[in-house]
Amino acid sequence: MNKLLKWGLKNRKEPGVTIREMLAMLQANLNKNDTRPLVHLGIGDPSVHPCFRTTPLAENAIVHSLRSSHFNGYAPSAGISAARRAVADYLCEDLPYKLSEEDVFLTAGGNHAIEILLTVLARPGANILFPRPGYPLYEARAEFSGLEVRHFDLVPDRGWEVDLDAIEALADDKTIAMVTINPGNPCGNVFTFEHMQRIAETARRKGIILIADEVYGHLVFGDSKFVPMGTLGSVAPILTLGTLSKRWLVPGWRLGWIAATDPQGILSESGVTDSIRDFMGLTADPATIIQGAVPEILKNSPQSFFLKTNNLLREAADVCYTKVSEIPSLKCSHRPEGAMSTMVKLNLSTLDGVVDDMDFALKLAKEESVLVMPGTVVGLKNWLRVSFAVELDALKVGFERIGEFSSRHAKK
Numbered sequence: 001m002n003k004l005l006k007w008g009l010k011n012r013k014e015p016g017v018t019i020r021e022m023l024a025m026l027q028a029n030l031n032k033n034d035t036r037p038l039v040h041l042g043i044g045d046p047s048v049h050p051c052f053r054t055t056p057l058a059e060n061a062i063v064h065s066l067r068s069s070h071f072n073g074y075a076p077s078a079g080i081s082a083a084r085r086a087v088a089d090y091l092c093e094d095l096p097y098k099l100s101e102e103d104v105f106l107t108a109g110g111n112h113a114i115e116i117l118l119t120v121l122a123r124p125g126a127n128i129l130f131p132r133p134g135y136p137l138y139e140a141r142a143e144f145s146g147l148e149v150r151h152f153d154l155v156p157d158r159g160w161e162v163d164l165d166a167i168e169a170l171a172d173d174k175t176i177a178m179v180t181i182n183p184g185n186p187c188g189n190v191f192t193f194e195h196m197q198r199i200a201e202t203a204r205r206k207g208i209i210l211i212a213d214e215v216y217g218h219l220v221f222g223d224s225k226f227v228p229m230g231t232l233g234s235v236a237p238i239l240t241l242g243t244l245s246k247r248w249l250v251p252g253w254r255l256g257w258i259a260a261t262d263p264q265g266i267l268s269e270s271g272v273t274d275s276i277r278d279f280m281g282l283t284a285d286p287a288t289i290i291q292g293a294v295p296e297i298l299k300n301s302p303q304s305f306f307l308k309t310n311n312l313l314r315e316a317a318d319v320c321y322t323k324v325s326e327i328p329s330l331k332c333s334h335r336p337e338g339a340m341s342t343m344v345k346l347n348l349s350t351l352d353g354v355v356d357d358m359d360f361a362l363k364l365a366k367e368e369s370v371l372v373m374p375g376t377v378v379g380l381k382n383w384l385r386v387s388f389a390v391e392l393d394a395l396k397v398g399f400e401r402i403g404e405f406s407s408r409h410a411k412k
């Protein structure tokens, strides 16, 4: 027992409230006598809504993979060759240089890719820079790897751009990497190319790896185009994360990737890619039958499917933005132009008896059967994260109820 105590397992710092824990708290607070249907604006899983169904091509690719009997065995630990090559080709369409299958590692979804990178990059005394607001799994995972976490802000008044001065101030010789999420979760922003150039130049000057979380890649519907960070791979070494989960609306299929988008070869020279390859041999693989379907899915998914998804998201984002502007206690500082959620600021001075974002979300769940995520969970107190990847009718009903809640609690 003494030894266990000495190892400090008990003293492990409690991670903050995770999204899942918060959802459980909100759900426990629902009023069971409310017969109205629950409106869930708290999760980023659109697949529960019939309008967000994946393309039949992807479903058929899985069936074909299964029936072929070629994908019933163990896969090589970095993934089957044809699928790695397909990811490399898919990414190359938007890059000014070539990737080979050796640059790509298949993971069991984006979360697994995060787990692998934060395990491989952890060194005693090292620190890593994450955006705030962000995606809380990064913090929780870094804690387990013993990586010190430092936060830089995303600036709401500048369309949620990275506060580059903060990076200059935070990064030191123990900083191993910084993370960007573009298109942005939770803010729904899309970086301009000029801003991405400044991020990459900062990373180069500071000698740090840029981890580009692009799990929402191509899910854009505003004025800004999606440009992969890997485009700037010759400026700074970049590790790109992707997944089928979001663009193909199939988070349950658990297929993602890490790509070394690093034409200068800094990552392989410094042993990072070798470490990733080694660690892939120790960690779980995505199911082989899913890997078997990847080439068909990445090469042949119809543009019409992608267009339809982006159009649905644009409509939903617009409803969300317009409705928020009609509710006095809420403010959305930036019209969402990508991904599936946005951050809404609470104006608590207009409300009576609502102390903070947690209180708002818990009371809203109880009184109106609407779930939204308190901003505290993603790093911004007294904001809310609203996921708009839901059926339009449900979204409208949800905002009607938030409006009623707001009026009922308005300061007289």
Ligand SMILES: *Cc1c(COP(=O)(O)O)cnc(C)c1O
Residues within 6 Å of the ligand: 044, 108, 109, 110, 111, 112, 135, 181, 185, 213, 215, 243, 244, 245, 246, 251, 254, 255, 256
């Ligand atoms: C959803 C998400 C992931 C995880 O992707 P999965 O493939 O669902 O594991 C990673 N990063 C961000 C920012 C996400 O929103």
